[in-house]
Structure formats: C-alpha cells, structure tokens
Amino acid sequence: MSQTYTIVLDPTLDLTPDQLIAAWNEDPRTQQTGQLMPGAQTKGGVVTFADPNFGMLFMQTAVTIASSVLITQINELIKEYYAQKKEAQKAKAQEITQADGSKIIIIVKDEG
Secondary structure, three states, X not given: OOEEEEEEEOOOOOOOHHHHHHHHHHOHHHHOOEEEEEOXXXXXXXXXXXXXXXXXXXXXXXXXXXXXXXXXXXXXXXXHHHHHOOOOOOEEEEEEEOOOOOEEEEEEEOOO
C-alpha cells in the first residue's frame, strides 16, 4: 500500500526544493523509498502550513513506510549535501503535528 508524505522546506536554508528533489531522486538508496516531487498533495484536501514562504514537496512511496525511516533518510541526504559543500550541517528534518492533527515533515535550520 502506498503512502503520501508532505514535506515542508524552510526558505531561509541554502537548500532549495529543486536541489532536495534532485538529490533525492538521483540517489539509488532513496529512489527505492519513493519519488520526491514539488507541490503538496493529500488524499482529498489541501495542505496548509502557517508560513506560505516554505517550499512544499510531497512524496508518494511505493509501500507503507514509517515516517521515522523517511526522516532518517532525509537527514542522511542533508548531511551528505553539506559535506559535499564542505560546510557544517545546517538543517534537519523532523515530524510535527499541526493544529488540525495532520502530520508533516519539516526541514528547518539546525540550531544545535
């Protein structure tokens, strides 16, 4: 059974939605999980987020996968992205629950 995840990307990062999509979709390890695409998609509604400046992405997985596994894969990809740039990692993925109870994965600055 497939699953859809909404992923939100902080606009203050030096990582654009297009860069993240390209890195994810070109990596053989992450390709097996699903394809990352621009925009947001839900089963019958519209995804909203408090800040409209955040980049909205979505992933349709081939099979059901725990969000923790997906977050780990995103964090590993981010780590590699910054390592290639020879910079300290500046971002991390985490799951948040919105006021309406829906869950999204947000990529924000790593302050720690």
